[in-house]
Amino acid sequence: MAYWLMKSEPDEFSIDDLAAAPKQSTPWFGVRNYMARNYMRDHMRVGDGVLFYHSSCEVPGVYGLAEVSSTPYPDDSQFDKKSPYYDPKAKREEPRWMLVDVKLVKKTRVLSLEEMRTLPQLAEMVTLKRGNRLSITPVSAAEWKFITKHLK
DNA sequence: GCCAACGTTGGC
DNA sequence: GCCAACGTTGGC
Structure with a gap:
């Protein structure tokens, strides 16, 4: 069991959009960074x-808890010429971008970035490291435990 | 809107 | 394989 932080721009897809989605689940499409892709393709497990x-x-900040709800599969938007995520170099036979489904567990109170920066228990979080821009980052078991407790 | 920081691209 | 130029991310 591993833990992750996944960023989304609420104008594009918010926690409320996830709550309103069928089965409260969504394919995490649009990731176009190799490290983030590799996390989904090679390291994420259902649950x-x-x-x-x-x-x-x-x-x-953090707006809720979710879970990985599928094994990896190709991101369809890479083949869609009308999508902003279209990738002309991707082929059906050889997909370049893989994703997983993410399902809502629950909305929480907001744990703002500002608050996160004040918590010594979160000082080592990858996403808080200077210059980090990755949209998917690993979260340690200790960080996860602390945050879920802190949000109760 | 600014800009620091980083990833990607492409010429060599 | 290097690295400058460019594009993107994301907080402020």
Whole structure:
């Protein structure tokens, strides 16, 4: 069992969009970074814990808990010429971008980035490291435990 | 809107 | 394989 933080811009897809989705689940499409892709393709397992994070918004931070709800499969948007995520170099026979489904566990109170930065228990979080921009980052078991407890 | 930091691209 | 130029992310 592993844990992850996954960023989404709420203007694009928010925690409420996830709550309103069929089965409260969504394919995590649009990731176009190899390291983030590799986390989904090679390391995520069904049931892994996910911190659902809003970025590029008024109050960036964790807005809820989710979980990985599928094994990896090709991101369809890479083949869709009308999608902003279209990748002309991707082929059906050789997909370049893989994703997993993410399912809502529960909305929580907001754990803002500002608050996260004040918590010594979270000082080593990958996503808080200077210069980190990755949309998917690993979360340690200790960090996960602390955050889920802290949000109760 | 700014800009620091980083990833990717492509010429050599 | 290097690395400058460029594009993107994301907090502020």
